[in-house]
Amino acid sequence: MMTIEMRRRDAAEPAGEDASVPPRKGHASLRAGRGTPPHAGKDALPRTIGDFPLPDAVRREHDDAEWNAAVPAAGPAASSPPQKANHAQLLARAQPSAQEGPMSQAKISVSNFDFYYGTAKVLHGINLDIPDRKVTALIGPSGCGKSTFIRSINRMNDIIPDARASGTITIDGQDVYGGNADVVELRRRVGMVFQKSNPFPKSIYDNVAYGLRIGGMRNKRQLDEVIERSLTRAALWHEVKDRLHASALALSGGQQQRLCIARALAVDPEVVLMDEPASALDPIATSKIEELIYDLKENYTIVIVTHNMQQAARVSDRTAFFMLGRVIEYAETNEIFMNPKEKMTEDYVTGRFG
Ligand SMILES: Nc1ncnc2c1ncn2[C@@H]1O[C@H](COP(=O)(O)OP(=O)(O)OP(=O)(O)O)[C@@H](O)[C@H]1O
Numbered sequence: 001m002m003t004i005e006m007r008r009r010d011a012a013e014p015a016g017e018d019a020s021v022p023p024r025k026g027h028a029s030l031r032a033g034r035g036t037p038p039h040a041g042k043d044a045l046p047r048t049i050g051d052f053p054l055p056d057a058v059r060r061e062h063d064d065a066e067w068n069a070a071v072p073a074a075g076p077a078a079s080s081p082p083q084k085a086n087h088a089q090l091l092a093r094a095q096p097s098a099q100e101g102p103m104s105q106a107k108i109s110v111s112n113f114d115f116y117y118g119t120a121k122v123l124h125g126i127n128l129d130i131p132d133r134k135v136t137a138l139i140g141p142s143g144c145g146k147s148t149f150i151r152s153i154n155r156m157n158d159i160i161p162d163a164r165a166s167g168t169i170t171i172d173g174q175d176v177y178g179g180n181a182d183v184v185e186l187r188r189r190v191g192m193v194f195q196k197s198n199p200f201p202k203s204i205y206d207n208v209a210y211g212l213r214i215g216g217m218r219n220k221r222q223l224d225e226v227i228e229r230s231l232t233r234a235a236l237w238h239e240v241k242d243r244l245h246a247s248a249l250a251l252s253g254g255q256q257q258r259l260c261i262a263r264a265l266a267v268d269p270e271v272v273l274m275d276e277p278a279s280a281l282d283p284i285a286t287s288k289i290e291e292l293i294y295d296l297k298e299n300y301t302i303v304i305v306t307h308n309m310q311q312a313a314r315v316s317d318r319t320a321f322f323m324l325g326r327v328i329e330y331a332e333t334n335e336i337f338m339n340p341k342e343k344m345t346e347d348y349v350t351g352r353f354g
């Protein structure tokens with residue numbers, strides 16, 4: 001069977017066990033510890049997205065000039081807000097602004113993607129280009145198809161009886177639903193973290209080693225290295241390094257979620273899908289996950305579903321607003337929260353419905 005030719009950043013690496021865990025760009029912030037953001041010394045401007053305070057993680061993404069241009073009160077857009085379509089007009093139109101806004105290189109391209117559970121069509125003509133090494137947030141009311149969509153990216157929906165997809169999703173130009181696609185390899189490249197952390201009833205070490213061993217890695221020294229690197233990337237190493245052989249189930253909920261992230265990272269994915277990864281966590285654990293997401297985008301393409309508007313504003317570069325199985329608006333996160341083109345988006349992000 002022909003496999004999907006996965007573009008790897010380690011193409012020059014020799015084949016063998018190590019090839020499944022190539023070195024990536026350094027995680028300086030993780031290795032050196034947190035709390036020293038690049039702009040820490042800057043005098044911060046008062047910045048908000050709508051009613052949401054904008055934290056350092058988002059602020060440091062924008063230089064002051066960009067930000068000033070984007071603040072509604074400071075720009076001409078504030079005096080002439082864009083005309084907003086009403087809900088009926090919007091649903092009658094096909095994804096009006098799904099392709100607007102600047103886009104860096106697309107890692108994942110979704111084109112005319114439909115999804116059915118039996119005869120129920122739950123995704124309608126989705127078009128999205130998801131940029132490489134950025135965080136893309138999917139927001140929208142319950143039942144609008146966010147989980148169905150995110151699970152479509154690594155074909156997690158394949159196991160659902162009578163489920164059917166049409167249209168295309170490509171990763172680095174390779175059709176993930178193509179006849180020759182290798183689903184096992186796809187899921188290695190595209191890791192997933194779920195709402196409810198799901199560690200195996202094994203040790204911390206064995207959880208992270210799981211996918212590596214399935215992939216054939218047996219050398220203890222190599223395993224040790226990759227496990228330390230994965231736990232470090234998941235910002236968990238320092239909390240567990242002295243009890244790697246204790247049960248994963250003895251970790252706190254937030255630690256378990258970071259362990260699941262470490263497990264996903266261990267097999268060297270390029271994309272990490274996260275479906276409400278922090279919705280069951282307390283604010284401190286949530287902020288750890290958010291910091292982690294922010295740091296991970298240096299090396300990974302992240303797609304995150306969240307019901308938490310502040311979280312979407314804090315962690316993401318681009319946001320897609322889903323409604324009734326359609327993408328209503330997709331743009332830079334600042335645009336979605338500060339200057340949405342569609343009234344329905346504005347109503348949702350300001351909490352008028354959903
Ligand atoms: N396994 C399934 N079989 C049949 N219908 C399903 C299945 N999973 C989801 N659906 C339906 O598909 C639609 C989209 O569901 P989905 O779980 O993708 O929404 P969501 O946006 O993730 O919602 P939430 O925010 O509540 O998690 C809903 O109408 C749901 O009832």
Ligand SMILES: [Mg+2]
Pocket residue numbers: 146147148275
């Ligand atoms: Mg869901």
